[in-house]
Amino acid sequence: MQQGYRYRPPLVISKTFAESLPAFSNHIQKMTECYGAPLTMVNLVEQSGREAQLAVSFLQHILQLNSVDVAYFTFDFHFRCRGLRFHKVADLISALSEQITMTGFCWVDKSGEMVREQHGVIRTNCVDCLDRTNVVQVIC
Numbered sequence: 555m556q557q558g559y560r561y562r563p564p565l566v567i568s569k570t571f572a573e574s575l576p577a578f579s580n581h582i583q584k585m586t587e588c589y590g591a592p593l594t595m596v597n598l599v600e601q602s603g604r605e606a607q608l609a610v611s612f613l614q615h616i617l618q619l620n621s622v623d624v625a626y627f628t629f630d631f632h633f634r635c636r637g638l639r640f641h642k643v644a645d646l647i648s649a650l651s652e653q654i655t656m657t658g659f660c661w662v663d664k665s666g667e668m669v670r671e672q673h674g675v676i677r678t679n680c681v682d683c684l685d686r687t688n689v690v691q692v693i694c
Contacts, residue, residue: 562604564604565605565608565681567607567608567611571611571615574611575615575618578615578619579619582619585675585677586623588675589672589673589674589675590673590674591673591674592624592625592656592657593621593623593624593625593674593677594624594625594650594653594657594674594675594677595612595625595626595627595677595679596628596629596646596676596677596678596679597609597612597613597626597628597629597678598629598678598679599630599680599681600630600631600633601628601633602630602633608679608681609628613628623674627646627649627650627653629645629646629649631643631680650676654676656673656674657672657673657674657676658671658672
């Protein structure tokens, strides 16, 4: 991106809740089939301003799904970490500690032997999917 230029188009949710719920449910089902449980959903979007409608919609879909396999966390990254206070991500990691432990990680040794199997996945929800997501995924 060129310095001094910032393109932030308006966010538009093009489908109604009823129209998008089947796709959301299918997405959760496929993640569960692929990764197992738990599914930890971390919402990093702004809870106010232009991203608020996405935050609300995502939460509504999670609540409607009402799955025991899904854990939901919200962390307004821009609000909490503004002014380069990235150390605040430690608050999120602390809140996620049980989920991180339950999920674990996959470890395959040099011979191709599975040493440890991951159970579930930590999924981030974000608008730009670069800065916020990368910071949180690297730490998790």
